[in-house]
Amino acid sequence: MKTSGVGHGTGKIILMGEHAVVYGEPAIAFPFRGVGVTATFNTCNQNQITSSHYSGLLANAPEPLQMIQQLTQRLCQEFQQGAFHLIIESTVPSARGMGSSAAVATAITRAFFDWIDVELSDEKLLAYVNFSESIAHGNPSGIDAATTSGSQPVYFEKGKAFEAFPLNIDAYLLVADTGILGRTREAVAAVAQLRKTQPEPTNRFIHHLGTLSHLAKEAIIHNQPQALGDYMSLAQHDLRALTVSNERLDTLIQLALDNDALGAKLTGGGRGGCFIVLCRDYQNAQHIQTQLKDAGVTETWMQGLGVYENV
Missing domain, CATH: 3.30.230.10 (Ribosomal Protein S5; domain 2)
Structure with a gap:
């Protein structure tokens, strides 16, 4: 030993x-x-x-x-x-x-x-x-x-x-912290309540999120970063409808999209916590990172994907 x-x-x-x-x-x-x-x-x-x-x-x-x-x-x-x-x-x-x-x-x-x-x-x-x-x-x-x-x-x-499955997507992923603790238990309970009070639209959003996961997997396998970004943004729309986003997340995600992100969404439980931004290249990721920091985001992390993975 x-x-x-x-x-x-x-x-x-x-x-x-x-x-x-x-x-x-x-x-x-x-x-x-x-x-x-x-x-x-x-x-x-x-x-x-x-x-x-x-x-x-x-x-x-x-x-x-x-x-x-x-x-x-x-x-x-x-x-x-x-x-x-x-x-x-x-x-x-x-x-x-x-x-x-x-x-x-x-x-x-x-x-x-x-x-x-x-x-x-x-x-x-x-x-x-x-x-x-x-x-x-x-x-x-x-x-x-x-x-x-x-x-x-x-x-x-x-x-x-x-x-x-292989991570075959040529893009950068930026992870940003809203600075607000995620409230997973509260968000999960809210979705469960929606399924009781508004079952038809709620179940439709939930099923659509599952469809988007399947499509995202195919986009990753076939190296289609723009398609993946589109699916991420559509998922954020569904998550917002399920009340698990919040104003801070919505504002920062829109800021990323306004600065040419391929797509963006919350990650995890929601109502705070982190969100993710898909960026076309390192320069795009750096630019969005700067814009988010100017908007008060204190912690960001970056990872290259696909051909950028080991750059």
């Missing part, structure tokens, strides 16, 4: 299908390397953790870090490993729908296996991350675990196996 091990996990973005996925429609999510987590295990004489949330003995860590306690305990028991000092460095913002907890679990699991110098299969990694996510979220869909531990977009439909 080595004296130290390092592992990484990426953030994730829901590209299409949020809220509709709850009702059996497909969604698309993919790893977002604009943010990520690095975990490091060092051999030590007692279990310690250093992180932005808490530093000290792992046994005394606050309740939100329970998933880390239980994941590391399971790993150490299964492989009969001794004490460690775990260091976690993260640029994934919390409560923004970017898969923070799953990215942490991915980085920890990879770092642990690097530390003990044992090969880690994709299946084992996913199993450990799902175990950790079940502690953090109770009954997660598994989409965060699949995307933060993978390298390709995931097409997800409730009750069906995840389908990975």
